Amino acid sequence: MLGIGLVNMLVALDQTVVSTALPSIVAELQGFQFYAWIASAYLLASVVTVPVFGRLGDYFGRKRFVIAAVLVFTGASVLCGLATDMRMLAIARALQGIGGGMMVGTAFASIPDLFPDPHARVRWQVVMAAAYGIGTAAGPSLGGWLSQHFGWRSTFYVNLPVGALALYFIWRHLPYYRRERHGAVKIDWSGALLVALVLGGFQTLIEALPKDGLTTGNLALAGAVAVLAAALLICERRATHPIVPLDLFRDPQLVTLFTLSTLSGFVMFSLIFFAPLLLQGGFGLSPQSAGLLATPIAACIAIGSVINTRIVVRLPRPTLVLTIGYSLLVAASAALAFATPRTPHLWLEIAMSAVGIGLGFILNNLNIFAQEIAGRDRLGITTALLQSTRMVGGMLGTSILATIVTHSYASGVSDALQTLGPKVATQWLPRLSDPRVLVDANLREAMLGELHAAGLDGGALVDATRRVLVHALHIGIGIAGCAALCAVYLVKRIAHIRFRRAATAPNRQAA
Template structure:
């Protein structure tokens, strides 16, 4: 849990730490037209990967995905720190977002596997949520301080020792819990692709509308997102092993939790 908590805070920090480092990054690398994509590439990749890897962890166990997430995230952090232009940095940030999304999709889901008792489970979920919230809130201040004293590259390279420490804890101590399943698992690749397209398109639309308004291109993108969402609902109703089980939304307690989670996301990122 210490290893998961470390990387969880690391993922939260990295979503916001870059905001105050961006002026220093643009001053050195130039390419102001890619300014927004340094943050957007990370968020877009993480939004797409969270549900996909969360569901794969349900089928095949969490440990392998948590380890892969730490490795991908740490390697991508090093690539960000070594970036020589804005295009390279945006691509490295997207890879970092894949690692971050894998981590978020598997870290919280590891807690029910490890702690069957509901009270113990809730305690650890509160600890993980607090670590995530603290990391999100502390990111801008930490990014500014690191950029001022050690240069903007330090905001990424500082992830290397923390990632290595977290990898040790997870590799050595996280149990390899294999979920019980009956019959053959058929991965819902069509659902996964539609989730990626819908969430990716929605994130792109959110970025584009404030910048350029309701242009014909943005209108077409909005229609494509709506069509993709309709196709996703149809696909998930028919799939034997859906990426997003629609039965979850029939439980009023879970719907309440989903709503609160969405609202807390608005508060944290604001």
């Protein structure tokens, strides 16, 4: 469990440390047109590999894939640190994403192998939550410190000691579990390829639509994704050992849990992405102050998980914990959607804490409930699909809300500038409609000087744009709260789940 926890920390650290170092990376390597690909290449590669290796782990055992995942991930981290241009870095990040997808698809599913008894599994999930919380909380400050003192390349090399420790514990201590099979397994390579193409095309479409709209290329991409999805259904119906067993989607309980996982990703990534922008851009707080106010999200995920382990196995209806978790997300979203610059910081910290505790109640329980329903033969693919749907929900949330916030903000700034006359609006709209000017102090000071030289009250204009940004973000966060409210009602569709004591352990072979 230490090895699996370190794998979880490795993923969390990489996501948060690298995001902090991105401005330094672009400044040195240039190639701003590839900026988005540093994140997108990793996400795309991980999304398409999670379900594939989750299913392969069901067939052939997970230990070899977890070891391979750590080796690929840490090796790709070295390549990222050695990158000489943005193209090489994007390719290395894609390789890193393959390793990350392998880790998520196999390491998480190793937990029910180790602990068939769900009561023990619930208690040990604290290790996962603590590792993720530490990685998420330490990542931003660690990334900034490393970039400042040792350069951006060191933010990739920090994965090496964590990866080495994870590799040692997994290689030395993780047993090799392999379920008994009758007959040879015919790997569904066609299904694996179609899964990768469908998920990859869907992610590309999600990212392209808000940016370009319904262009001919995007419509063609949407049609191609639909055709590939139909081909995947046909392929999986015919496969003797399908990568994605379609009978999973005939179980209404699992479909509900997959939907809840999508909604949890939608809400979680939306709040994590937009709450700091609200604090810095909308309320004018410094990055350090905003970071301190947002820290409770990561810390309270672990706290919520600890509380969850104490209560979920004792409840006559364990799904009540999901209802409480999503209700906390609804309350936190409502608090942030009505927050103003005059809102006490303590109130904001309570809202951030509610987000973290709510996620601590939700994330682990979705895995455990789905594993109880799916059965041992489908642990890997079920756990992998939960991770994939969460990532897809995160992509949908950030993409949809970013489009709504951007359009609402640009429209509000345009209306505010029109009161000063069409000439002023035409001249200053491109500068003021970029929210970076409200976050970056250097950009803001330079623009204030230009506004003063033009005879305009720069301070008043900045204050007006802040109010417009706050209003736009309130709309986005409110939509995230509505998604959490939908999840509250969906939880009622899950039938009663009973934690059964495991009678026998799975087949174990020597590593």
